[in-house]
Amino acid sequence: MGSGSGDGEPTLPVASVARRLGVAPSTLRTWDRRYGLGPSRHTDGRHRRYGSSDIGRLELMQRALLRGASTAEAARYALEQMPRADFVPAPAEPAEATETKAADDVEVPSRLARRLSTAALAMDVGAVQRMLVDAISELGVLQAWSGVIDPVLTALGARWRGVHAGAEVEYLLAECVYAALVRATPVLDQPRNQRPVLIACVPDERDNMPVYALAAALAGRRIGAQLFGLALPQEVLAVAVRRSAPAAVVLWANRADADPRLFARVSRGRQRTRLFACGPGWEPALLPPKVELLADLSAAADRVEHVLVGAPR
Known part of the structure; x- marks a missing residue:
């Protein structure tokens, strides 16, 4: 799996793990900084590298995201299933925090959808691409599709239906969405299913x-x-x-x-x-x-x- 750590366990650098999971290296660094789901190994005292347990936690988090969990919920689930040696479980959240989280589950997709629509209407390709990466990284593919991407595509399609002026916005967004979904599809070395x-x-x-x-x-x-x-x-x-x-x-x-x-x-x-x-x-x-x-x-x-x-x- 790459260079070994001091105790002989194979490890991988952030770029290799990002390719394996189908996410951007910046996303992995964000998950490390915010949620403690980062590499726990060091090589020569300089470079931090991911061991098998680190990667296992990230895979658990990714599956939770794909099932609709928020990023914080997915991270907590991964750490509960595969605790780190230095991991201390967070105290139970009060009812007010639970209600706030439920509101966030609605607000976050709406906020991302508004930002994506604004970027598309401005024909800002870079902003559209970044927004799609952020939405998929934060919500997971399925929730990003149903809560952000599809509503924006539908709204823009209805807005320009039957006219030529402005239809370029819909085409621009569609091209960016195709690219983002392809980038979010990891190449599987060993799929779990024998037949596709x-x-x-x-x-x-x-x-x-x-x-x-x-x-x-x-x-x-x-x-x-x-x-x-x-x-x-x-x-x-x-x-x-x-x-x-x-x-x-x-x-x-x-x-x-x-x-x-x-x-x-x-x-x-x-x-x-x-x-x-x-x-x-x-x-x-x-x-x-x-x-x-x-x-x-x-x-x-x-x-x-x-x-x-x-x-x-």
Whole structure:
């Protein structure tokens, strides 16, 4: 895992840990400074390096974030599950503090959404990129998507619908969101699932950004996915499923005329594959019996993880 510490345990520098977790090095330094989730090892008395326990705590924190916990809650959970030798649990919070935290859970996404919208309207690419990184780092991919990114995209789309002037703001933000979601998707050396989950849009679907968010959320849980962000024709999608031999297939549909017969096309063959429909474009009563409808991205991430690898860890 990299250079060893004085007692022989392999360690990693901050840049390597950041790549492994799919976060920015500055985010790791912030978590260290604010919550004590930093490296506990030193090399030659100069450089601090992350040991296996340090990385384990960060992975626990990241999973808690992906399930909707605030940054402080996720850090506390990680330290409770894997205490540091010098960690002293914080005293129980009074009721007033709990109420304040609940208000913060609503206020933080709203504040980030306002700042993101302001940056996008100003066509400030750097500010938009920083805001997206901050939102994903602070809230996790799924909460950042549902509480910040998707509301801003929806509002901007409604604002400029039917006109050309101002539509460039929506396109600018969309490009930045794609890049941010890809950056937030760690490359998995050893995924927990043996066979991938294939995530794709239905043919002719234009609202493909949610599948990037779902793939990023699953990767944060160390669930390997085969993502097709561009909508594929039925024949190509069927071939992709056959060649990928996935353990599960998730088809996203936002438009209202999604054809449930598509599942019959992609499920032919001897390989057993779980089938999931996700998005508002599916009519539940028309779905085949073997297809499970997932209410939203958060439910999709939880259900796919449970089906593929069992209880989260």
